[in-house]
Amino acid sequence: MAVEINIPPPLQALAEGVNKVNVSGSTAGESLRELVRLYPQFRDKIFTQKGRLRSGINIFVNGKNVSPAQLARRVSAGDKIHIAYTILGG
Amino acid sequence: MALNTGKILRVNLTTGKVTTESVPEKVAADFIGGRGYGVRYLYDEIKPGIDPFSEENKLLMLNGPLAGTTAQAVSRWMTCTKSPLTGTFTRSVCGADFGAWLKFCGYEMIILEGKAEKPSYLHLTPDGCKIMDASGIWGKDTKVTQEWLVARHGKNTRTACIGPAGEKLVKYAAVVSDRRTAGRGGTGAVMGSKNIKAVAITASRRLFLADPEGYEKLAKQQVSTILGNGGFQNHKEWGTTATQDITNAIGIYPVRNFRYGQLVDYKPILGAEYRKLRVGDIGCYSCAARCGKVHTVTSGAYAGAHSEGPEYESIWAFTGSIESDSLEASIAADQLCDDLGLDTISTGNTIGFAYELYEKGLIKKSDTDGLELLYGETAPMIALIKKIGYREGIGDLLAEGTRRVAEKIGKGSEVYAIHVKGMELPAYEPRGAKSQGYNYATASVGASHCYGYAAQDIFGAPFPHPTDRFDEGNADIVIFNQNETAWHECGIACAFSGGWGWMDIFGKLLAAARGIDAYAGAELEKAGDRLFNLERAFNVREGFKRKDDYLPTRIRTEPLHTRKAKGEGQMVSHNDAFLDKYYGLRGWTKQGVPTSKKLKELGLGFAIKDITAKRK
Numbered sequence: 001m002a003v004e005i006n007i008p009p010p011l012q013a014l015a016e017g018v019n020k021v022n023v024s025g026s027t028a029g030e031s032l033r034e035l036v037r038l039y040p041q042f043r044d045k046i047f048t049q050k051g052r053l054r055s056g057i058n059i060f061v062n063g064k065n066v067s068p069a070q071l072a073r074r075v076s077a078g079d080k081i082h083i084a085y086t087i088l089g090g
Numbered sequence: 091m092a093l094n095t096g097k098i099l100r101v102n103l104t105t106g107k108v109t110t111e112s113v114p115e116k117v118a119a120d121f122i123g124g125r126g127y128g129v130r131y132l133y134d135e136i137k138p139g140i141d142p143f144s145e146e147n148k149l150l151m152l153n154g155p156l157a158g159t160t161a162q163a164v165s166r167w168m169t170c171t172k173s174p175l176t177g178t179f180t181r182s183v184c185g186a187d188f189g190a191w192l193k194f195c196g197y198e199m200i201i202l203e204g205k206a207e208k209p210s211y212l213h214l215t216p217d218g219c220k221i222m223d224a225s226g227i228w229g230k231d232t233k234v235t236q237e238w239l240v241a242r243h244g245k246n247t248r249t250a251c252i253g254p255a256g257e258k259l260v261k262y263a264a265v266v267s268d269r270r271t272a273g274r275g276g277t278g279a280v281m282g283s284k285n286i287k288a289v290a291i292t293a294s295r296r297l298f299l300a301d302p303e304g305y306e307k308l309a310k311q312q313v314s315t316i317l318g319n320g321g322f323q324n325h326k327e328w329g330t331t332a333t334q335d336i337t338n339a340i341g342i343y344p345v346r347n348f349r350y351g352q353l354v355d356y357k358p359i360l361g362a363e364y365r366k367l368r369v370g371d372i373g374c375y376s377c378a379a380r381c382g383k384v385h386t387v388t389s390g391a392y393a394g395a396h397s398e399g400p401e402y403e404s405i406w407a408f409t410g411s412i413e414s415d416s417l418e419a420s421i422a423a424d425q426l427c428d429d430l431g432l433d434t435i436s437t438g439n440t441i442g443f444a445y446e447l448y449e450k451g452l453i454k455k456s457d458t459d460g461l462e463l464l465y466g467e468t469a470p471m472i473a474l475i476k477k478i479g480y481r482e483g484i485g486d487l488l489a490e491g492t493r494r495v496a497e498k499i500g501k502g503s504e505v506y507a508i509h510v511k512g513m514e515l516p517a518y519e520p521r522g523a524k525s526q527g528y529n530y531a532t533a534s535v536g537a538s539h540c541y542g543y544a545a546q547d548i549f550g551a552p553f554p555h556p557t558d559r560f561d562e563g564n565a566d567i568v569i570f571n572q573n574e575t576a577w578h579e580c581g582i583a584c585a586f587s588g589g590w591g592w593m594d595i596f597g598k599l600l601a602a603a604r605g606i607d608a609y610a611g612a613e614l615e616k617a618g619d620r621l622f623n624l625e626r627a628f629n630v631r632e633g634f635k636r637k638d639d640y641l642p643t644r645i646r647t648e649p650l651h652t653r654k655a656k657g658e659g660q661m662v663s664h665n666d667a668f669l670d671k672y673y674g675l676r677g678w679t680k681q682g683v684p685t686s687k688k689l690k691e692l693g694l695g696f697a698i699k700d701i702t703a704k705r706k
Contacts, residue, residue: 007550083550
């Protein structure tokens with residue numbers, strides 16, 4: 001069983017509507033990098049040029065916000081990662 | 091430790107009497123502060139059926155228990171009243187410094203009752219409150235008004251005021267402080283109906299905390315958490331000036347009066363484009379985000395336009411509504427609305443509606459004072475804003491809001507009026523974000539995006555659980571968002587700060603400010619449910635029923651056109667089924683009336699007799 005990554009609506013638009021991707025990885029960061037390998041168009045949306053998580057992005061593992069660990073958070077097969085934007089509207 | 095429940099300044103404008111009182115302990119325990127106090131006092135002190143412009147209406151100006159302190163993002167303030175736009179309970183939140191200044195004088199609430207005999211303003215200091223002659227500023231815009239008051243009372247003066255729109259009783263007139271607005275629901279018109287131009291406060295920083303040492307420790311922890319948070323940093327970088335990048339991409343940017351979900355080409359209005367015109371940032375008291383982005387237009391037809399803003403909603407109001415891609419015009423329009431004291435959302439939505447009426451031939455050039463309201467044309471939009479603000483020509487009609495305009499014009503125009511309960515819809519298309527849409531339908535104040543923002547639909551937030559944005563069944567999500575917003579606004583915690591990792595300290599900060607045991611999470615959630623239900627009882631008492639909880643006809647019967655985005659053809663088709671589920675989860679009857687059991691459970695037994703007759 002892989003790690004499931006859930007893609008938020010703003011990023012789905014970049015990948016022809018794909019909303020879930022199964023990847024392998026032992027940390028949230030590894031899993032996200034695997035996602036970017038499959039969908040390179042996500043790279044600049046998720047990561048800075050130095051490979052850090054962009055400030056407008058939150059990562060949830062099994063429904064829990066994993067800030068500040070974020071990318072170093074360990075994950076296992078069957079875990080669900082959600083990528084979410086911080087609230088921007090007003 | 092002495093209990094600190096908060097003090098009220100009560101001003102009877104008819105008699106000139108000014109008194110102070112404390113909030114009773116039980117009220118403080120159950121309703122916490124801010125919006126909780128607002129609904130509790132309005133429910134008690136306003137009889138059902140009154141005219142919002144009558145002397146019997148009251149205008150409340152409230153901060154929260156944490157205002158004026160070093161904690162971040164907790165010094166916002168709000169107006170509460172019976173809305174002239176909707177007839178419901180309404181609250182409208184504002185920023186800048188006014189909330190802190192009110193606290194420096196020792197108050198959490200001002201109650202304005204009655205009506206002054208002539209145009210007046212209040213001048214408040216720690217030593218007292220005087221009702222002053224406003225003939226020197228009546229008729230002036232909000233910028234000039236505030237400058238005049240600083241010149242008269244000194245640089246430590248902060249003001250909440252109305253512009254010409256409030257004086258003319260435009261149904262969606264705002265209260266303005268610095269360049270921020272309490273925009274929605276027409277609270278500025280209520281202020282104008284009382285002949286009050288401004289409340290000016292001259293004060294220096296003083297704190298009123300039950301446990302100052304305990305509070306400061308918690309505040310340091312909160313500040314450290316927030317400053318290190320990525321969401322805070324992103325908000326500091328952009329404010330909400332790039333949200334249109336996302337809403338256009340996913341097809342929920344309402345265009346041409348909610349017919350399309352995307353501009354044909356939205357590249358000219360991307361956040362990066364607004365960034366090129368940015369000249370500075372401003373913010374609220376004790377908030378390092380400084381999310382108000384200031385823009386100046388240096389060339390073209392709108393050269394010289396300078397505004398704190400536009401924020402996302404205002405960007406949409408003056409681009410999407412009329413299908414314009416001119417960010418310069420949006421800056422000019424935003425400035426004009428701030429100067430006149432107008433809610434940008436209702437103004438932009440009403441203008442987009444007027445453009446459709448013109449397109450359909452339901453109004454003509456002879457009705458529009460010669461203006462040709464053609465989609466894409468910005469000059470008529472700017473002209474209409476001025477007319478609305480001064481109630482001149484067709485502006486006098488448009489100042490009534492889309493519901494009343496449609497009632498007056500008839501000829502089937504009702505289907506083009508995009509509002510709930512009379513409040514115009516904001517900048518998220520409900521057919522592409524249905525939990526957001528159902529929040530519009532069921533929010534106490536009418537269609538307000540801030541009453542229960544569906545971050546799950548729009549940004550992928552997975553708590554309490556993820557949603558499919560096209561799914562109409564998430565009544566639990568709508569309730570979660572509405573209740574959470576409600577207890578946050580007892581604080582008054584800035585809506586954006588909720589995601590900055592500090593809400594586990596919120597209850598402890600409240601406790602240190604008040605001098606009580608800390609609020610547990612469950613108590614805060616119950617307080618949110620309590621005040622939402624009291625708002626509902628207020629509205630039921632005014633005659634609102636299930637039929638008032640429906641999204642506009644267009645949203646329920648016409649397919650959305652998203653152009654290149656996902657969601658083409660979507661409609662909101664199950665409003666009835668949603669309401670059955672929502673009311674059931676809320677503990678309300680099939681007509682949307684809180685049951686006696688629910689009211690007792692929340693300690694609102696006093697409201698049972700008021701709404702028993704309405705329960706059928």
